[in-house]
Amino acid sequence: MSESIFIQNNDEIIELKGKDLQAFLDDRAEIKAQADAVEAQRLERATKLASAITKLKALGLTETEAKIIIGIE
């Protein structure tokens, strides 16, 4: 971990250290975790949709027909 980082308050540059730095990094980690969770959710859904399309195509449907049935086209 960096020992300090710099933030800017209007025209003033402020160095964050110690507890202030940790609070800042915790906040950024939380933002990253939230964004990652949304992305994981999106990827999980995409994987399930792809699997459903594959199964429907195995039953003889075209890809377009499969997408219409599962409501994404």
Place this chain on the structure above:
Amino acid sequence: MAISFPTSLDNFTNPSSGNTLDSPSHSLQHSDVNDAVEAIEAKLGVGASPAGSATAGQVLTISAAGTSTWSTPNADGLTLIKTTTIGTTVSSVNVDDVFSDSYLTYLVSITINGASTVSALRCRMRVSGSDNTSSNYRYTGEERYSGVDTEAVQRENPGTSWRVGTYGQEGTFCEIRIDRPFATTYTRYRAFSTIADETNSRTISTYHGGSLTVTTSYTGLTIFPDVGSINGGSITVYGIRR
């Protein structure tokens, strides 16, 4: 002759010292001048305020049908409120005291010269010197790449900040329009960004839009990269005239 004004400009014949009263016709001279003055009066309209009562920059405007008055014209377009120079390798930039009841909608134009990596550029609303860090920010949008046809959909519902774009090592341009940040209503935004990403031989273009779940009145904002730092550039806030 009949006058031409206001359809076109007149070209009257001036009498010279040797002319008699019948050539050019004396009565016609008076008639033309009378008609021309009446036409000018009709053009100017009534209203007692003389030019001497007006101030610099004022123009003659119609205040009611047939009545004119001197007034200050409304300035159109954007009004510069504040430019903040982005420092060297900073991890967030606060911009205070830019939103007020003078404008409803604002344009925030951001140029970032460089950054430590490519990642999400984010924004939080701010008042009384503090960011709103609560889970009050909803947004959706996507990121597209010059090298491939795919796109990345991005959203949070809610999160603790808005995503307003993507920043990169070789330069970032981002524009945000924020609607009613100062009003006690659900502030919303629309943002576009483009980065030069020559490290990865591509450009990235994004658009995002969102709103807040609270009706707090805000006076500023914070722009920050979600990881690493940004390096140089500027954040300029304009008010958009109503």
